[in-house]
Amino acid sequence: METLIQYLLLALALTSVQISYTESRLNEKRRDKTERRYHAAQAKDNMCEIANRESKVHCYCENTEIKTATRADCWVFNGGIDETDPIWASFNSQPLLEKLTFNVRSDGALKFVPLNVIHKLKRLQKLQIHYATLSKIEKKTFTNMSTVREITLMNNKIMELDFSAFANLPSLVNLTIKGNKVTEIQRDVFVDLPSLRYLDLSFNSINLAHDGCFEHLNVLNDLVLEANLISVLTRDTFRGLANLTRLDLRSNKLSMIGDLTFIELWNLNELLLDNNELKYLSERAFDGLAMLQKLSMTGNKLQSINEVLLEGVRGLELLDLRNNEIELFSYETVKPILENLKLKTSVLYLSGNKLRCDCRLSWIQVLRNETKSEPLRQALDEVTCVPNVADNVDNALSPKSNDVKDLKTDLDVDADDDSFQQDGNEDETYSEANSAYKLEDEKSLNQVVLVDMPPESLPCPGQLGQNGEDSLMLSSKDENYWQSSSSGKLLSSAVGILTTLLLNLSH
Numbered sequence: 001m002e003t004l005i006q007y008l009l010l011a012l013a014l015t016s017v018q019i020s021y022t023e024s025r026l027n028e029k030r031r032d033k034t035e036r037r038y039h040a041a042q043a044k045d046n047m048c049e050i051a052n053r054e055s056k057v058h059c060y061c062e063n064t065e066i067k068t069a070t071r072a073d074c075w076v077f078n079g080g081i082d083e084t085d086p087i088w089a090s091f092n093s094q095p096l097l098e099k100l101t102f103n104v105r106s107d108g109a110l111k112f113v114p115l116n117v118i119h120k121l122k123r124l125q126k127l128q129i130h131y132a133t134l135s136k137i138e139k140k141t142f143t144n145m146s147t148v149r150e151i152t153l154m155n156n157k158i159m160e161l162d163f164s165a166f167a168n169l170p171s172l173v174n175l176t177i178k179g180n181k182v183t184e185i186q187r188d189v190f191v192d193l194p195s196l197r198y199l200d201l202s203f204n205s206i207n208l209a210h211d212g213c214f215e216h217l218n219v220l221n222d223l224v225l226e227a228n229l230i231s232v233l234t235r236d237t238f239r240g241l242a243n244l245t246r247l248d249l250r251s252n253k254l255s256m257i258g259d260l261t262f263i264e265l266w267n268l269n270e271l272l273l274d275n276n277e278l279k280y281l282s283e284r285a286f287d288g289l290a291m292l293q294k295l296s297m298t299g300n301k302l303q304s305i306n307e308v309l310l311e312g313v314r315g316l317e318l319l320d321l322r323n324n325e326i327e328l329f330s331y332e333t334v335k336p337i338l339e340n341l342k343l344k345t346s347v348l349y350l351s352g353n354k355l356r357c358d359c360r361l362s363w364i365q366v367l368r369n370e371t372k373s374e375p376l377r378q379a380l381d382e383v384t385c386v387p388n389v390a391d392n393v394d395n396a397l398s399p400k401s402n403d404v405k406d407l408k409t410d411l412d413v414d415a416d417d418d419s420f421q422q423d424g425n426e427d428e429t430y431s432e433a434n435s436a437y438k439l440e441d442e443k444s445l446n447q448v449v450l451v452d453m454p455p456e457s458l459p460c461p462g463q464l465g466q467n468g469e470d471s472l473m474l475s476s477k478d479e480n481y482w483q484s485s486s487s488g489k490l491l492s493s494a495v496g497i498l499t500t501l502l503l504n505l506s507h
Helices: 002-045 086-093 309-313 331-337 359-370 374-381 389-397 401-411 418-444 462-467 479-506
Strands: 057-061 071-076 099-104 126-130 150-154 174-176 198-200 222-224 246-248 270-272 294-296 318-320 347-349 384-387
Touching: 002 086, 309 331, 331 359, 347 374, 359 374
Parallel strands: 071 099, 099 126, 126 150, 150 174, 174 198, 198 222, 222 246, 246 270, 270 294, 294 318, 318 347
Antiparallel strands: 057 071
């Protein structure tokens, strides 16, 4: 009986152990299943681990754990996503984001700014949206985001910026609205942006910038308006931009710059006007730009530069006038900045113009020898001009058939009359002479390198010796020699051609 009781107790103990083991396994399976469900739910709600291939948004983060990511690049696929889509709730999983980018891969896939997401990111510093279809930035779309330092809206088909579209962004430093379809900048679009230093509105279709449209941007340093359709500027266009240091107006439709256009820009250091349609610059166009060091106007249609134009920008160290239609750039014109051009960092570009070869360009040869700037020497080595000696001689002589008769009559009275009529030699002689002049005119169209020309070969216009133009324009050594030798050269050439004509006639 005792033995039986022991067996029963042992069996009961074994059964108890088995039951305990089974229950333990069941509980473990339950825990595993619960954890899997939990992690699955977590993965579904984590914007950095969206597994659904049919999702319209996929984000890539540098850290994928919940509440750890600081940067996210999100790609928007497929069309038709709206502001109520459940995907936006997953952005709550990463509240510490500092940089957020939306890249739209299909046209029309994103037609709004996801403000519900953006305003919940209390540490956001950089926001970028590329290739969306935003059409219009409504009033106060970007406002009251105290941490945001940079906003970039590129290629979003934006056509209009509403009043106060960007307002009350105390930390905003850089704002880029590039490659859109904005047609005008109204007043009060940019309001209460006390830290904004860089504004890029390039590659839009802006044809009108209202007076005072930038007046709230008191600390702006860099304004980029490149590649727009701006044709008119007034002195009020840039009102309030006293701290602007760089203004980019390249590739617009400007045909003229009037008096005091940039008078508000006291601290401007760099002004870019390349590739416009500039034909006229008022003599006071750049007055007030005492701090300007770089002025670039390459690729315009300028034919002349007013002699007092540079008086208002005496601090210039770089002046680029390449590829215009300038025929004369005299010493008087360059005089206000001449000393600057002798410094090591200075540059003056004049190549690609239609400069006439005469002694009013002699200062270029002198400057090339005196400047300490190697870039300037190289730039001056590329300056070409059109020889005009033949034109001067042609103007001085202007031969006519009657002139030939008069010359023969006056200088060879005793000659046989038959010599004038024999086989039409008179007309033949004039024809040959006229052909020679035409040949000289054709040659004059071929430009030559200015610094390669001997100084004494540069002719002076007739009025030059009469009006006593500044001698420094002629030479740093002997201006009297230059004036007399140039005039003498013209006279010698004229006498030589007359002698040749007379010898031909006598035969």
